[in-house]
Amino acid sequence: MGVSAGPADQPILRDISLSIPVEGILAVAGPSGAGKSTLVRLLNRLDDPVAGTVALEGSDLRDWDPATLRRHVGMVFQKAPVFAGTVHDNLCVADPDVTDERARHVLEHVALPPELLDRPADRLSGGEAQRMSIARALLTRPKVLLADEPTAALDGEARRAVEDLGREIADGGVPIVWITHDTDQLRRLADHVLLLADGQLLAFGHLSELDEHPDPLVRSLIGADAPGSAGEGSS
Amino acid sequence: MNNADIGLLGVAASGVLIAVAIGVSLWRQLGLEATIAWAALRALAQLLAVGVALQFVVDDDDPLIYAFLWLAVMHLFAAYTTYRRARQERMVLVLSLVAYLASSAVTLGVLFGFGVYEPSGRTIVPLAGIVIGNSLSATVLVTNRLFAAATERRTDIEGRLALGLSATDAFRPTLRDALRTALIPQIETTKAVGIIALPGAMVGLILAGTDPHDAVRVQVSVMYLVLGSVATTTAVMSLGIARQLFTSAQQLKRID
Numbered sequence: 001m002g003v004s005a006g007p008a009d010q011p012i013l014r015d016i017s018l019s020i021p022v023e024g025i026l027a028v029a030g031p032s033g034a035g036k037s038t039l040v041r042l043l044n045r046l047d048d049p050v051a052g053t054v055a056l057e058g059s060d061l062r063d064w065d066p067a068t069l070r071r072h073v074g075m076v077f078q079k080a081p082v083f084a085g086t087v088h089d090n091l092c093v094a095d096p097d098v099t100d101e102r103a104r105h106v107l108e109h110v111a112l113p114p115e116l117l118d119r120p121a122d123r124l125s126g127g128e129a130q131r132m133s134i135a136r137a138l139l140t141r142p143k144v145l146l147a148d149e150p151t152a153a154l155d156g157e158a159r160r161a162v163e164d165l166g167r168e169i170a171d172g173g174v175p176i177v178w179i180t181h182d183t184d185q186l187r188r189l190a191d192h193v194l195l196l197a198d199g200q201l202l203a204f205g206h207l208s209e210l211d212e213h214p215d216p217l218v219r220s221l222i223g224a225d226a227p228g229s230a231g232e233g234s235s
Numbered sequence: 236m237n238n239a240d241i242g243l244l245g246v247a248a249s250g251v252l253i254a255v256a257i258g259v260s261l262w263r264q265l266g267l268e269a270t271i272a273w274a275a276l277r278a279l280a281q282l283l284a285v286g287v288a289l290q291f292v293v294d295d296d297d298p299l300i301y302a303f304l305w306l307a308v309m310h311l312f313a314a315y316t317t318y319r320r321a322r323q324e325r326m327v328l329v330l331s332l333v334a335y336l337a338s339s340a341v342t343l344g345v346l347f348g349f350g351v352y353e354p355s356g357r358t359i360v361p362l363a364g365i366v367i368g369n370s371l372s373a374t375v376l377v378t379n380r381l382f383a384a385a386t387e388r389r390t391d392i393e394g395r396l397a398l399g400l401s402a403t404d405a406f407r408p409t410l411r412d413a414l415r416t417a418l419i420p421q422i423e424t425t426k427a428v429g430i431i432a433l434p435g436a437m438v439g440l441i442l443a444g445t446d447p448h449d450a451v452r453v454q455v456s457v458m459y460l461v462l463g464s465v466a467t468t469t470a471v472m473s474l475g476i477a478r479q480l481f482t483s484a485q486q487l488k489r490i491d
Contacts, residue, residue: 045484046393066485071399081394084408094398133394140399 003052005038006199011050012038014199020177022144024191025170028179029221034196036179040146043177044073056144074142078149080133082124087132088117094139102139110135110165127158134165138174145169147178151185163189183223195221250275292356302356306363310335313367321378326479331374334471339366342464351456362460365436369461370468373417377469380413381476385490392487402481410477417469425462434458 006012013035020026028036041047042054045066054061061069083090091103098106104114110131116124124132130150137145147166151159163185170176170191180186186193186207193210195202195218203210203218211224219225241249253275260267292301314332321327343362345351352358385392388409395405428434437454441447480488 044397046396046486048482048484048486062484066396067399067401070397075397077390077394077397079390081390083391083394093395093400136398 003042003049003054005042005047005049006035008050012199013042013049013196015052016196016199016201017052018194018201018204020194021192022175025166025176025178025189026192026194027186027190028177028194028196029181029183029186030196030202031198031221032181033198035199036196037148039196040075040148040177040179043144043146044070044075046075071140072142073144073146074137074140075146076130076134076137076148076150078152080126080129080150082121082129082132085121086118087112087121087124090121090132091117091136091139094136098139106135106138107132109138111161125158127154127161130154130158130162131165134162134169138169142174145174145176147176149179149181151180151182159185183221183226187223190222193222197221246279289360292360295355295357297356299354299356299359302359305356305360306339309363309367310339313371316371317374317378321375322382327378327476330472330475330479331378333475334374334468335367335370337471338370338464338467339363341467342366342460345463346456346460362457365457365460366464366468369421370464373421373465373469374472377413377417377473378476380416381410381473381480382490384409384413385480385487389487396485396487402485402487403477405485405487406477406480410473414469414473417473418466421462421465425458428454428458 002015002017004011004014004016012033016035016039028039030036038047042049042061043056045054045061045064048062056064056069056073064072083093087107088103091098091106095102100117103117107114107116112128112131112135116128116132121129121132130153134145134150150166151162154162166176166178166189178189180189190207192205193207194204195210197217202221203213203215207222210218210222213219213224216225253271256271257268259265260271288305291297292305310332313335314328317331318324318328321331343359343366346362347354347358352362392405392409396402424432434454434457436457437450440450440453445453480490482488
């Protein structure tokens with residue numbers, strides 16, 4: 001039996017069965033209401049499925065201690081929650097024992113200047129706040145990172161900076177499940193693509209494979225037929 | 236002469252002030268005339284009934300069981316009022332009853348345990364009335380704040396859960412803010428007492444002919460009682476609600 005999730009009488013995800021490879025960046029895309037966020041929230045047990053089983057490394061998530069699981073499976077939200085206090089205070093929420101040296105190091109990792117440590121977090125720009133939230137998530141040393149449209153609230157430059165950071169993190173060995181509704185972004189980032197529509201699995205595979213998919217909806221959702229896309233024969 | 240012995244004629248004369256309130260409503264077209272009249276009549280009827288009923292509990296030779304029965308009714312009614320005003324869920328009814336009982340046990344336990352007052356119907360019923368009456372608004376407030384926060388601050392709370400915090404730790408800042416909001420008005424009232432306002436218990440005692448020094452001592456104990464009871468009730472209520480807002484898997488429930 002596949003996984004169903006959402007309200008029991010009206011599930012958002014319906015009977016989905018798949019195995020997600022833990023490598024690189026997996027882009028999750030699909031129309032609004034397809035169940036992208038619902039799917040991702042199952043992966044760190046912010047929600048539980050109403051039917052079926054979600055497993056990590058072969059082990060049912062319900063057998064994990066929720067706090068331990070969430071430190072293994074980090075999450076970055078569409079609008080980064082900014083907690084009260086300074087940037088350092090925000091990092092301490094993830095790791096109360098974080099040393100100054102590690103705090104500076106993790107800020108540098110997300111391309112934020114270490115001087116920001118003492119700045120009130122609510123004075124950060126949207127892009128800075130999102131990068132701080134990624135730094136915060138990295139402090140728990142996750143094995144996988146979930147990113148729920150992490151650039152949706154950002155402008156062009158900040159968006160590209162977060163994308164570059166995502167690529168660097170994934171190449172550094174922390175795979176990312178990245179929800180996006182931006183086909184350009186999907187094409188820039190995705191190693192694998194998972195497409196949802198109407199709560200069901202529409203397609204899953206390498207971007208290059210899906211470019212040749214017979215279903216026009218699949219090609220449309222990944223921008224395969226757009227001018228300049230690989231599916232159109234240009235790079 | 237006892238200054239508080241105002242007689243039925245005095246009560247009737249003070250009713251002129253209700254006419255003033257109705258007059259203001261008419262003048263400013265507030266449309267509250269019937270509501271004011273109903274509130275005044277209802278208060279009169281309720282207090283007359285309470286006055287009669289109190290005769291059975293405040294005399295020194297009345298059995299204490301009557302006072303405790305009175306207390307039981309007060310607690311149940313307060314819990315029902317909280318349920319009706321805050322959120323109509325059985326959990327709120329049960330939790331608020333536990334909170335009021337805990338508050339009464341702590342505050343009256345201190346006052347009677349340390350011998351501040353002798354336990355009798357004359358002390359138990361009015362003091363419990365003060366505990367519950369003053370805790371009610373703060374309990375409704377903290378209940379509403381916490382349920383609203385579970386929706387409004389969902390991103391903040393889930394952001395903390397996603398970092399591996401326990402539900403207790405993830406909800407702590409929200410709980411702290413709600414408790415502060417509920418407690419600060421009572422703290423401000425306590426600070427302002429005697430300067431901006433003369434509290435009811437003291438005024439009542441002075442009008443009844445008690446020496447002001449004695450009235451002040453009673454009032455101080457009552458103010459501390461109120462502060463302690465509001466803090467206890469809201470703390471018990473908020474901790475109870477916080478537990479109910481999360482699943483055993485430390486997931487924030489969705490509140491309709």
